[in-house]
Amino acid sequence: xxxxxxxxxxxxxxxxxxxxxxxxxxxxxxxxxxxxxxxxxxxxxxxxxxxxxxxxxxxxxxxxxxxxxxxxxxxxxxxxxxxxxxxxxxxxxxxxxxxxxxxxxxxxxxxxxxxxxxxxxxxxxxxxxxxxxxxxxxxxxxxxxxxxxxxxxxxxxxxxxxxxxxxxxxxxxxxxxxxxxxxxxxxxxxxxxxxxxxxxxxxxxxxxxxxxxxxxxxxxxxxxxxxxxxxxxxxxxxxxxxxxxxxxxxxxxxxxxxxxxxxxxxxxxxxxxxxxxxxxxxxxxxxxxxxxxxxxxxxxxxxxxxxxxxxxxxxxxxxxxxxxxxxxxxxxxxxxxxxxxxxxxxxxxxxxxxxxxxxxxxxxxxxxxxxxxxxxxxxxxxxxxxxxxxxxxxxxxxxxxxxxxxxxxxxxxxxxxxxxxxxxxxxxxxxxxxxxxxxxxxxxxxxxxxxxxxxxxxxxxxxxxxxxxxxxxxxxxxxxxxx
Amino acid sequence: xxxxxxxxxxxxxxxxxxxxxxxxxxxxxxxxxxxxxxxxxxxxxxxxxxxxxxxxxxxxxxxxxxxxxxxxxxxxxxxxxxxxxxxxxxxxxxxxxxxxxxxxxxxxxxxxxxxxxxxxxxxxxxxxxxxxxxxxxxxxxxxxxxxxxxxxxxxxxxxxxxxxxxxxxxxxxxxxxxxxxxxxxxxxxxxxxxxxxxxxxxxxxxxxxxxxxxxxxxxxxxxxxxxxxxxxxxxxxxxxxxxxxxxxxxxxxxxxxxxxxxxxxxxxxxxxxxxxxxxxxxxxxxxxxxxxxxxxxxxxxxxxxxxxxxxxxxxxxxxxxxxxxxxxxxxxxxxxxxxxxxxxxxxxxxxxxxxxxxxxxxxxxxxxxxxxxxxxxxxxxxxxxxxxxxxxxxxxxxxxxxxxxxxxxxxxxxxxxxxxxxxxxxxxxxxxxxxxxxxxxxxxxxxxx
Ligand SMILES: Cc1ncc(COP(=O)(O)O)c(C=O)c1O
Numbered sequence: 001x002x003x004x005x006x007x008x009x010x011x012x013x014x015x016x017x018x019x020x021x022x023x024x025x026x027x028x029x030x031x032x033x034x035x036x037x038x039x040x041x042x043x044x045x046x047x048x049x050x051x052x053x054x055x056x057x058x059x060x061x062x063x064x065x066x067x068x069x070x071x072x073x074x075x076x077x078x079x080x081x082x083x084x085x086x087x088x089x090x091x092x093x094x095x096x097x098x099x100x101x102x103x104x105x106x107x108x109x110x111x112x113x114x115x116x117x118x119x120x121x122x123x124x125x126x127x128x129x130x131x132x133x134x135x136x137x138x139x140x141x142x143x144x145x146x147x148x149x150x151x152x153x154x155x156x157x158x159x160x161x162x163x164x165x166x167x168x169x170x171x172x173x174x175x176x177x178x179x180x181x182x183x184x185x186x187x188x189x190x191x192x193x194x195x196x197x198x199x200x201x202x203x204x205x206x207x208x209x210x211x212x213x214x215x216x217x218x219x220x221x222x223x224x225x226x227x228x229x230x231x232x233x234x235x236x237x238x239x240x241x242x243x244x245x246x247x248x249x250x251x252x253x254x255x256x257x258x259x260x261x262x263x264x265x266x267x268x269x270x271x272x273x274x275x276x277x278x279x280x281x282x283x284x285x286x287x288x289x290x291x292x293x294x295x296x297x298x299x300x301x302x303x304x305x306x307x308x309x310x311x312x313x314x315x316x317x318x319x320x321x322x323x324x325x326x327x328x329x330x331x332x333x334x335x336x337x338x339x340x341x342x343x344x345x346x347x348x349x350x351x352x353x354x355x356x357x358x359x360x361x362x363x364x365x366x367x368x369x370x371x372x373x374x375x376x377x378x379x380x381x382x383x384x385x386x387x388x389x390x391x392x393x394x395x396x397x398x399x400x401x402x403x404x405x406x407x408x409x410x411x412x413x414x415x416x417x418x419x420x421x422x423x424x425x426x427x428x429x430x431x432x433x434x435x436x437x438x439x440x441x442x443x444x445x446x447x448x449x450x451x452x453x454x455x456x457x458x459x460x461x462x463x464x465x466x467x468x469x470x471x472x473x474x475x476x477x478x479x480x481x482x483x
Numbered sequence: 484x485x486x487x488x489x490x491x492x493x494x495x496x497x498x499x500x501x502x503x504x505x506x507x508x509x510x511x512x513x514x515x516x517x518x519x520x521x522x523x524x525x526x527x528x529x530x531x532x533x534x535x536x537x538x539x540x541x542x543x544x545x546x547x548x549x550x551x552x553x554x555x556x557x558x559x560x561x562x563x564x565x566x567x568x569x570x571x572x573x574x575x576x577x578x579x580x581x582x583x584x585x586x587x588x589x590x591x592x593x594x595x596x597x598x599x600x601x602x603x604x605x606x607x608x609x610x611x612x613x614x615x616x617x618x619x620x621x622x623x624x625x626x627x628x629x630x631x632x633x634x635x636x637x638x639x640x641x642x643x644x645x646x647x648x649x650x651x652x653x654x655x656x657x658x659x660x661x662x663x664x665x666x667x668x669x670x671x672x673x674x675x676x677x678x679x680x681x682x683x684x685x686x687x688x689x690x691x692x693x694x695x696x697x698x699x700x701x702x703x704x705x706x707x708x709x710x711x712x713x714x715x716x717x718x719x720x721x722x723x724x725x726x727x728x729x730x731x732x733x734x735x736x737x738x739x740x741x742x743x744x745x746x747x748x749x750x751x752x753x754x755x756x757x758x759x760x761x762x763x764x765x766x767x768x769x770x771x772x773x774x775x776x777x778x779x780x781x782x783x784x785x786x787x788x789x790x791x792x793x794x795x796x797x798x799x800x801x802x803x804x805x806x807x808x809x810x811x812x813x814x815x816x817x818x819x820x821x822x823x824x825x826x827x828x829x830x831x832x833x834x835x836x837x838x839x840x841x842x843x844x845x846x847x848x849x850x851x852x853x854x855x856x857x858x859x860x861x862x863x864x865x866x867x868x869x870x871x872x873x874x875x876x877x878x879x880x881x882x883x884x885x886x887x888x889x890x891x892x893x894x895x896x897x898x899x900x901x902x903x904x905x906x907x908x909x910x911x912x913x914x915x916x917x918x919x920x921x922x923x924x925x926x927x928x929x930x931x932x
Contacts, residue, residue, distance in 0.1 A: 003825050012828050013827070015562075016831055017831035017834045018911055021833060023837075024837045024840055027727075027840075027863060027865070030702070031698055031701075031727055032728060037602045037603045037724065039829045040828055048568065051825070052568060052571070054589075058585070058588035060577040071578055076576050077486065079535065088543055089754065090751035090752065090753050091545075091558075093752045094755030099884070100546065100889070103542055103543070117522050129615065130809070132808040136808060164798075164810075168803035169798035169801075173654070173658070173807070173808050175658050220514070246522055247510060247520040248517050261811075263811065272580065272588075272592075273815075274816075275814070275816060314653055315653025316653050317614075319615055319617035319744070320555075322755070334525065335528075337486075338485075338526060340528060342525060344487055345487075348484075348506075350510065351506055354503070358501045358502070401582060407585075427488065429488040463583075463782040464782040464784055466583050466789075468790055468792070470781065471790050475778060475792070476779040477594075477597055477608045477609070477777070477779075
């Protein structure tokens with residue numbers, strides 16, 4: 001039932017509103033609303049019960065193993081939430097003077113310093129509100145750098161075909177054209193294609209390392225040299241930073257600019273779609289272009305650096321301080337990990353991924369890049385299964401839901417047919433991984449024995465498989481009352 | 484090891500299963516020269532008890548001042564149920580609802596949210612959210628230019644928040660879109676209907692209420708834009724829409740795209756975020772929309788269900804030809820907002836809007852009775868207004884701050900032409916005593932000089 005179907009005229013949650021309607025007779029009728037907006041008219045308990053029940057129709061990290069590749073679905077510590085929601089933090093207006101926000105600003109400054117260390121970059125701005133906005137800031141800085149040098153011929157961003165869709169979409173938003181380059185059999189950037197692609201038109205290369213294929217770009221040093229020799233800059237998509245946290249620094253690999261997804265590596269919640277935070281780290285030559293605001297410490301006091309302080313800035317990503325509350329959660333998480341805990345993140349994320357890979361391989365699954373070490377994630381390809389039984393990666397994924405597991409990422413990256421991108425993360429125990437392997441084996445057997453049953457999955461969810469074609473053809477995006 | 488469950492025995496067994504001698508060996512494909520990674524700026528780990536103490540102290544430091552700043556972020560009462568339910572693990576720790584069957588909670592909630600926002604703004608459809616009001620305005624500009632297929636020009640009144648204009652500039656400048664600034668009338672603080680020939684333009688942005696809290700002549704501006712071949716992007720405060728005419732009813736045809744910041748609907752001020760940007764539009768523009776959209780459909784048994792739809796607009800399908808690069812949005816804040824709107828209902832939201840407006844008017848009357856203080860503009864306003872002082876604003880604000888009062892937003896830097904101008908706001912959270920206290924302290928601050 002929809003919340004609107006619980007609605008009854010004149011029912012209301014009276015404790016939640018001013019006792020009466022104040023006088024607004026100064027406002028002219030021509031500017032006033034005549035109709036009543038379609039908002040629910042319900043009691044407080046109706047609303048609480050409705051949304052609590054809706055929440056129970058979700059899979060989540062708190063309730064299920066959620067090995068969604070590229071998304072780093074690790075445990076989100078509860079303290080990060082409760083401490084970020086202390087009244088002193090929640091009540092502060094973004095325009096309040098810096099003197100009234102020293103606790104918040106100190107936390108932000110320390111987060112910047114920690115992220116500089118983790119990434120090996122010269123500066124960090126916390127402004128971008130998600131990975132894609134971090135990408136935007138990063139590519140805009142690459143552009144500002146070339147423009148400032150009068151190097152206007154550089155109009156192209158190179159993107160490997162394994163890249164996340166946000167990479168090419170971002171390059172276009174920054175006014176660049178995109179050149180895709182292929183991936184070799186071992187899941188690495190095709191070096192010949194890269195060599196052929198670079199030139200005086202190259203603004204930069206956007207690279208994810210470990211790549212979205214779950215393997216480390218072994219040739220990173222040569223890649224770095226090829227791009228830099230051609231006069232381009234190197235962009236690091238930090239979505240997979242969890243794989244190398246505290247083990248390898250992107251700055252040491254020669255990257256000029258990087259974004260981090262704090263909602264992955266730093267365990268802030270995904271919230272059913274967001275909010276995230278996508279801070280950017282930059283090498284020294286891009287410092288003048290950082291997005292504002294940036295937190296500075298001067299004489300023991302913290303303040304925001306704005307346009308006047310960073311005159312060549314690429315500008316603002318948000319009206320205020322980005323997703324401040326998300327940044328606070330990441331700060332709290334980082335402090336609870338400490339340096340030692342951060343090293344352990346990459347170690348145990350990698351251990352879990354390689355263990356799961358080994359066990360699934362033993363169970364008869366095809367690994368997309370069997371000669372390679374897994375990073376923190378890896379790809380299983382179900383092409384053979386599809387050819388032999390008609391059961392697709394999507395069918396397999398839906399059947400996993402019946403066994404109480406969220407599905408891995410399916411059909412990304414697009415270049416591996418029938419792929420499942422599996423990322424267990426470091427916070428899962430061996431028992432959970434073993435139980436998942438058992439479920440995977442069971443479904444594999446089901447796919448051969450009763451393929452049609454698997455193709456009809458799931459059976460245990462609030463709904464069965466949904467008609468996506470109807471959803472797109474007969475658009476029903478808002479509810480309409482019956483009359 | 485915080486948040487890592489492995490025992491030593493687990494590690495031994497797992498390495499044996501992998502056939503690796505050590506965890507270190509798992510990193511053997513990474514060139515040795517790169518495997519340093521020593522962290523020097525990250526302090527030792529803290530237990531939850533220790534970080535609790537530190538954050539309590541810091542939050543205490545930031546304290547709670549009596550706040551009269553609005554300027555795009557508004558302090559409203561948030562029912563306790565809103566964030567208690569929103570931070571349930573099932574909402575809090577779920578990913579984007581890609582596996583629809585296992586995400587019906589989030590998906591149905593977004594469908595309900597889309598319905599509420601479309602109705603509140605008088606539009607046909609809504610997306611599932613953008614990052615914030617500023618970036619939503621930037622996306623609306625890009626969307627209008629895509630749909631226009633003519634001049635890449637958008638008319639941007641100076642009465643739009645200076646920060647929003649800054650965000651739009653940084654997001655569209657690399658695509659050669661021209662933002663034409665429209666000046667405002669110094670008496671009314673609103674945007675006059677242009678009389679000069681503005682040439683071909685993709686859209687006119689109309690803020691209502693505008694950054695000064697003043698109410699624009701939305702009907703005339705909308706009709707003028709449509710008569711000259713441009714679309715209308717309405718920028719609104721969602722709380723105001725419980726009282727003010729929905730953008731869908733502006734002029735003869737209504738606005739085409741409506742955006743704004745959803746913060747007033749259940750998100751705390753929280754140092755500026757996370758908030759969310761909302762965007763609604765007319766049906767004809769739905770395929771130009773950025774961001775996620777949820778649709779209602781049926782399952783194999785014909786039962787109602789919800790799923791992400793029109794994904795062919797988005798980056799994960801369309802890559803370089805997508806309508807936007809946005810992927811992660813502000814879902815959890817939308818969850819809070821949906822619960823907020825459900826608890827308030829049409830009557831509650833109207834009362835909140837009216838009480839905020841009445842409080843601001845009462846404050847204005849008290850402050851303007853003080854010698855040296857007057858209202859800057861003559862026209863109508865909604866729950867926010869500009870004062871003009873007879874002396875510089877900054878020292879006055881500092882004196883108020885010393886008394887625990889945040890007296891408003893100094894407009895001097897962004898609107899020097901207004902002289903000593905101060906933007907103030909009093910929402911429904913302020914009592915008569917709060918308003919009096921502000922008036923008394925302002926009076927003292929001015930007399931002491
Ligand atoms: C490899 C990669 N790059 C970029 C992104 C975009 O990040 P966000 O969703 O935070 O915008 C993602 C995640 O969605 C990703 O997996």
